[in-house]
Amino acid sequence: DGGITQSPKYLFxxxxxxxxxxxxxxxxxxxxxxxxxxxxQGLRLIYYSQIVNDFQKGDIAEGYSVSxxxxxxxxxxxxxxxxxxxxxxxxxxxxxxxxxxYFGEGSWLTVV
Amino acid sequence: KNQVEQSPxxxxxxxxxxxxxxxxxxxSPFSNLRWYKQDTGRGPVSLTIMTFSENTxxxxxxxxxxxxxxxxxxxxxxxxxxxxxxxxICVVSLYNNAGNMLTFGGGTRLMVKP
Numbered sequence: 616d617g618g619i620t621q622s623p624k625y626l627f628x629x630x631x632x633x634x635x636x637x638x639x640x641x642x643x644x645x646x647x648x649x650x651x652x653x654x655x656q657g658l659r660l661i662y663y664s665q666i667v668n669d670f671q672k673g674d675i676a677e678g679y680s681v682s683x684x685x686x687x688x689x690x691x692x693x694x695x696x697x698x699x700x701x702x703x704x705x706x707x708x709x710x711x712x713x714x715x716x717y718f719g720e721g722s723w724l725t726v727v
Numbered sequence: 728k729n730q731v732e733q734s735p736x737x738x739x740x741x742x743x744x745x746x747x748x749x750x751x752x753x754x755s756p757f758s759n760l761r762w763y764k765q766d767t768g769r770g771p772v773s774l775t776i777m778t779f780s781e782n783t784x785x786x787x788x789x790x791x792x793x794x795x796x797x798x799x800x801x802x803x804x805x806x807x808x809x810x811x812x813x814x815x816i817c818v819v820s821l822y823n824n825a826g827n828m829l830t831f832g833g834g835t836r837l838m839v840k841p
Binding site: 619621650655656657658659660703705707714715716717718719720721723 | 736768770772773776816833
């Protein structure tokens with residue numbers, strides 16, 4: 616099946632630790648995105664990548680890092696510099712021809 | 728500042744009833760507007776997408792309207808079902824030199840009760 620796969624679904628992090636959320640797509644989409652969702656708020660853009668080996672900061676990039684070494688993969692690292700990382704994280708990719716955004720199933724990150 | 732405002736924030740209706748969700752935006756230049764359905768703890772799923780020239784689009788029991796002059800959109804749900812309980816998110820696409828960028832509304836949380 617074609618789609619976007621995020622893992623893990625649930626992740627617990629101790630304070631001071633870095634964690635990496637995986638995002639893989641087999642849709643052959645060039646553009647990929649990471650969003651953060653907090654209760655009752657709209658999705659906020661963390662980082663996006665329009666093409667392999669290139670990415671740009673979104674609105675709330677501080678405390679996060681990404682890489683785009685392969686078209687299919689866009690992992691997000693939540694570093695210890697992110698002071699309030701507990702949230703629901705969504706990865707997405709875009710089909711430029713259809714102008715449609717496809718989302719993964721999300722990852723819950725909780726700091727313990 | 729580009730903004731997308733949705734109302735109401737939450738809504739409770741009885742199964743079988745209709746409802747209408749609102750979305751007002753200030754995004755410019757406008758490219759397109761999407762409505763997504765998001766079940767709790769899941770990723771959003773696209774319901775409709777409309778460009779500047781379209782003023783209505785249906786997807787089963789979901790009908791979206793767009794008034795580009797007043798910058799308003801609505802999502803009408805007909806004969807609601809329990810499975811319609813979810814958050815509905817309005818997303819407006821801005822086109823600029825960096826490519827399409829998205830502005831998300833805060834969503835309307837709909838609960839359908841039996």
